[in-house]
Amino acid sequence: MKLLLTSAGIKNPSIHDALLDLLGKPIAEATALCIPTAGYGHPQTNPTHAWRFISGQEPQCPMTELGWKSVGVLELTALPSIGRERWVPWVQQADVLLVNGGDALYLGHWMRESGLADLLPSLRETVWVGLSAGSMVMTPRTGKDFVAWQPPTGSDETLGLVDFSIFPHLDHPDLPHNTLTNAEKWAAGLSGPAYAIDDETAIKVTDSGLEVISEGHWKRFTPQQP
Template structure:
């Protein structure tokens, strides 16, 4: 799977260029599925947030980029359907657009639904994460971002990449999201970790990690 891990969606031409590079064809020729699941568990979110994400009314450009088709994949529904019903929908999609919210809740339902197990068999599919939709791919999110309590009682997510993400760096409405705060978070994380603002994304393609940015970011605890 190809990853574009954003903090705030496709917010500038550089990020759109990175998305097109991963897709390998115009957005207007691509079929997308959007996943709003993470938003339901975040204390700041309501069903209105999910609606805005799906319809393009949120400040994070993702679902409104001009896809050939756009469907909604609600992970909490999948266990009651059986994989033979929903897996073809995922395999036929060019891109999965994954909303923010609570990363631990999203990780839980990715495991429970079977989507997490399916991802390694999708080498050409592009995953575009927004905030928690990006953090879910990391090994852990850190105590700072724990909201919903996972059954295991820890902060571990899927670990499909070897670095963690502190999103929304210097975001005006999150005064605690400073570089100094991110540095303390990274010290607790221990492993490689990026702080990224909403003009930045991390592209992962064939194991190669590239930071795409028209804003601010920092790598803490770089790997040897």
């Protein structure tokens, strides 16, 4: 799977170009499934946020409104009740999965419960575009600062498909806690590398390695040696 881990979607031409590179085709020729699940787990979101994401009415976080050939909705909480034989082909046939923000631990829980997490390693050519929590779910841990919904395990562990953690929305004017100072404290509580990224930044991950795509600002943190 090819990953484009964003803080706020396809915000600028550089991130847009990175998406096209991963797709290997124009957006107008690519089929998408959007996943709104994470939004339902966060205490500050509601059904209106889900509708805006699905319908492409969220201009501050461009995802579904980019001009895809088609866009479908994949709600992970529904998948266990319909059977893998129905939904697995939907995922396999999509060029890109557009994954909304919200609560990364809630999203990770339903990715495991639905079976999507187990399917991901087989999706070699599929592009995963994460928005905030949709990016954080691919990391090893969210860090305690981002624990809102409490998973059954009581842990802040996420899927660990990449080896670094993400602090999104760095210096966002509506999120006074998301400062570089607080990001440094957050990173100090982790055991692995981490990135603080603003809304103009994304992290592109392929078999060839990792590349930070940015028209804003970001910082990488490395774990301190004992």
